[in-house]
Amino acid sequence: MTGVLEVVAEPHRRRILDLLLEGEKSAGEIVAALPLSQPGVSKHLKVLKDAGLVTVRQQARLRLYRLRPGPLREIDVWLAPFRDAWNERLDALESHLDTMEET
Amino acid sequence: MTGVLEVVAEPHRRRILDLLLEGEKSAGEIVAALPLSQPGVSKHLKVLKDAGLVTVRQQARLRLYRLRPGPLREIDVWLAPFRDAWNERLDALESHLDTMEET
DNA sequence: CGCTCGTATTCCTTGACGGAAATATTTCCC
DNA sequence: GGGAAATATTTCCGTCAAGGAATACGAGCG
Numbered sequence: 212m213t214g215v216l217e218v219v220a221e222p223h224r225r226r227i228l229d230l231l232l233e234g235e236k237s238a239g240e241i242v243a244a245l246p247l248s249q250p251g252v253s254k255h256l257k258v259l260k261d262a263g264l265v266t267v268r269q270q271a272r273l274r275l276y277r278l279r280p281g282p283l284r285e286i287d288v289w290l291a292p293f294r295d296a297w298n299e300r301l302d303a304l305e306s307h308l309d310t311m312e313e314t
Numbered sequence: 315m316t317g318v319l320e321v322v323a324e325p326h327r328r329r330i331l332d333l334l335l336e337g338e339k340s341a342g343e344i345v346a347a348l349p350l351s352q353p354g355v356s357k358h359l360k361v362l363k364d365a366g367l368v369t370v371r372q373q374a375r376l377r378l379y380r381l382r383p384g385p386l387r388e389i390d391v392w393l394a395p396f397r398d399a400w401n402e403r404l405d406a407l408e409s410h411l412d413t414m415e416e417t
Numbered sequence: 418c419g420c421t422c423g424t425a426t427t428c429c430t431t432g433a434c435g436g437a438a439a440t441a442t443t444t445c446c447c
Numbered sequence: 448g449g450g451a452a453a454t455a456t457t458t459c460c461g462t463c464a465a466g467g468a469a470t471a472c473g474a475g476c477g
Binding site for chain 2: 457
């Protein structure tokens with residue numbers, strides 16, 4: 212699981228990041244918010260931590276996770292040229308004209 | 315393979331999209347540019363087509379693929395709140411202070 | 418200092434995906 | 448229409464990631 216894009220491709224992991232936009236959350240809070248077992252969530256948290264997308268801090272018996280959005284820039288960078296493209300091109304029209312087969 | 319993010323998580327598929335930034339390309343040209351068998355490329359092209367990221371047009375015996383970046387907006391939209399976050403927060407500092415264990 | 422709550426780790430099963438080879442299909446040229 | 452070139456589809460296999468159950472670990476409270 213090298214790239215950030217692969218990491219956030221997983222829907223549950225995106226959900227976790229979304230949650231952390233609200234601020235620090237304990238592992239337990241995250242477990243409660245997801246339709247997943249505690250070990251399942253813990254594993255995803257590890258993946259996110261390894262990718263540098265979250266940091267952990269221990270407070271009392273809790274592990275508090277905090278968002279660290281920096282690595283997401285990588286996606287933004289990759290996206291940039293396409294963003295230019297979708298501003299210039301009129302996609303809807305093109306697809307209507309091009310699509311002579313499909314499905 | 316529902317979401318656009320899952321589709322572009324695959325490195326070869328990203329490579330194909332990058333290629334198409336230069337303009338229309340035939341399937342053959344794309345095969346030549348990738349370290350993959352022809353069927354492999356064809357399968358990826360199908361995934362991209364199903365995701366609405368490319369359109370196909372037949373010219374002579376060639377199938378010409380064209381970029382259709384519109385659906386990538388979905389990623390941009392998801393990214394937006396995090397983009398705000400990484401502008402406000404000073405990630406490097408935080409990680410330095412928070413990380414008391416790891417690895 | 419032992420117990421318990423919170424969380425991480427291991428182990429296993431399962432399903433999905435990527436890749437190659439072989440084959441089918443389509444389209445044009447003669 | 449026959450054949451060849453371009454591309455799609457099918458089949459099969461290997462790998463890898465995700466999920467759950469059970470288990471281990473660790474920190475703080477009593």
